[in-house]
Amino acid sequence: MKIRLKLTLLFTVLFAALLLAFASVLYIAYAENREDEYFKRLRQQAITKANLLLDARIAPDVLQLIYKNAPNALSEEEVAIYDTTFHLLYHDAVGIDRVKETAKMINRIVRVKEIQFYMGQVQAVGFLYAHNGSNYVITAAALDVYGLKKLNNLKYTLIICFAMAIILTLVAGSFFSKKALRPVSKMVKNVEEITATNLHLRVDEGNRKDEIAELAVTFNQMLDRLENSFDAQKHFVSNIAHELRTPLSTIIAELELSLNKERNIYEYKEVIQLALADAKKMAKLSNGLLDLAKANYDPSNIAFKEIRVDEILLDARRQVLKSNADYHVNVVFEGEIEDDHYITVKGNEYLLGVAFINLMENGCKFSDNHQSTVAISFHNQRTILRFSDTGVGIAPEDLPNIFTPFYRGTNKKYADGNGIGMSLTQKIIRLHGGTLSVVSDLDAGTIFTIELQHV
Structure with missing residues (x-):
């Protein structure tokens, strides 16, 4: 499933859930309000009819005649009046008798003062009514035709509006997701055009903000x-x-x-x-x-452990002198080593040895006396190695390029080489989180400085 469709469906489902919750709350609130209002209306109509019977002394048959001739007799409130001993004083329609009062119901009304209940869709209320020092039990029942019709209309209105809102949300969600993902589609087209033969092409970066x-x-x-x-x-x-x-x-x-x-x-x-x-x-x-190639590996693929720099340096010196009998390499400790961790680093013994050998050989082969000096110093955070010689030096125009693979400067006439050593050394030192810098003067010598963080 494409992201565009997922976004559209997700947005629609979320909106539908919120809209459904809102419609449900609205419908339930309106239904409860209609119910409460109609129960109140039933009670008020029952009290009015009781007052007509008890105060105005209107004959029961007259009240019944009025009830029967009402234009909405089928939904008109049906009122019954009893005394507390279950003696019927008045009933709008004894033949119909929707409530069907019993002595048990009358006693319950006398006890709890008022009850409300349903008979199907017909609402009914029974309550204790005090009048001129006497208590009467009045029941009233009716079907809220108008209120239920409005409630039903509200239900269908909400359903129709919900369906229309979902359809509009799908359309709008599809439109806006398409618009939002248009840069992605454009990016895909750009990427499809990029191959190994035209890597110079680039993706449109748009506003560079989102x-x-x-x-x-x-x-x-x-x-x-x-x-x-x-x-x-x-x-x-x-x-x-x-x-x-x-x-x-x-x-x-x-x-x-x-x-x-x-x-x-x-x-x-x-x-x-x-x-x-x-x-x-x-x-x-x-x-x-x-x-x-090894120096270009991911550091996670190379074995690192705690190693002493001085031991690797002395081992590298032995290898250089063994391969080149006329070379001389001096190792100088510029301070007393009070704690081993000052000259202990976390690294790869073989690769650091290669880097040290390259710098030693480089210093020896470009010096007339074939001599190189390595000075070791340290401070609280880093171990510092300086490889110096008194050779021909490096021309200023060559200094920026000496770490470029296969680059050979103007001093190549003094010694053979392939231009790999310095590039390899720099990569090894960077792989160990260190820095390699160079200072050189023509016909005066060169100093390479390595700084490694000790453990």
């Missing part, structure tokens, strides 16, 4: 992220193809040249060494791409 406009704004923001992701993916794939093509082409060319003619063992060794160097570059690129 909930539907808020949904459109949120959807457009999602499209922005998707478009950026697609563009980054295209750029990423293009760069990977470029980075892999160069070493592969070199390996293929070197191997083909070595097969063209017989060579001595030293020449074959030289070709093998060149091919091996290119293969190592490809392996390093592959490992970097895998690490970059």
Whole structure:
């Protein structure tokens, strides 16, 4: 069932319930008021006839004649007057006798003073009437033809009005729900036009004030992220193809040249060494791409635990020195560690190790002395690591782009690389809720600063 139909039906049911409750209360209130008014009228008419009999001394047969000749004799009040001993003093129509009084009824009226009851639709009242020091029991009964007719007319009027109101509500609800959901229908049409080939298209945001406009704004923001992701993916794939093509082409060319003619063992060794160097570059690129993929995972899918930063840092230093015998990495503690939690963070040991290794190797390979210094400090909230070197530095125009995947600045002539390391490091630090900043001066060195919140 569509939302438009649901809204229409819900609105109609709600309105119908309210209208039905209102009509019911109105009908019941009118019926009770008619009943009370007619009982009062019966009592008053009975008292009037009793006064005519007792005070005016009008003969009973005259009163009966008046009753019989009344134009609405069938609905005229039928009055009977008794004394308290059940002796009939007067009756409008003994032959009809709608009430059919009994001694038990007369005694009850004497006891409770007044009773009201129904005989089918005929209303009847019996009451004790005091007159000139004597008590009389008077009963009166009649059918409220006019009042019941009005009540019946009211019932049919309410039913007709209720049915018409429901029909109008359905029509109005359908119209207003269609109008209210028109932006949604328009949004659906816009979304149907958006495909992977035209992600630049956007949904109309309307007045940017109501909930539907808020949904459109949120959807457009999602499209922005998707478009950026697609563009980054295209750029990423293009760069990977470029980075892999160069070493592969070199390996293929070197191997083909070595097969063209017989060579001595030293020449074959030289070709093998060149091919091996290119293969190592490809392996390093592959490992970097895998690490970059891990760093892009949802944090909920990565195992985090409490780990000591200094231990990961020293382990990363051992790996760097093992892979590069001519590198030198110094680790300096700028303050005495009084509490382990100052250098304990919640994170992933492998990913943080990759980030630290990238910064250490980066500092060493761009320095003439192949040396990098890591300084550890901390305060109440964060652990701070500064990776510094005295190398060639980074040009000011390159600084804004150093964390862009596959970007290589003007200092690429000093060392090989594929432009993944810094981007990967930044993603890892952000994944751990930290920050990574850089300060650099040409020919003076570079300082990368990591701040991580400790436990």
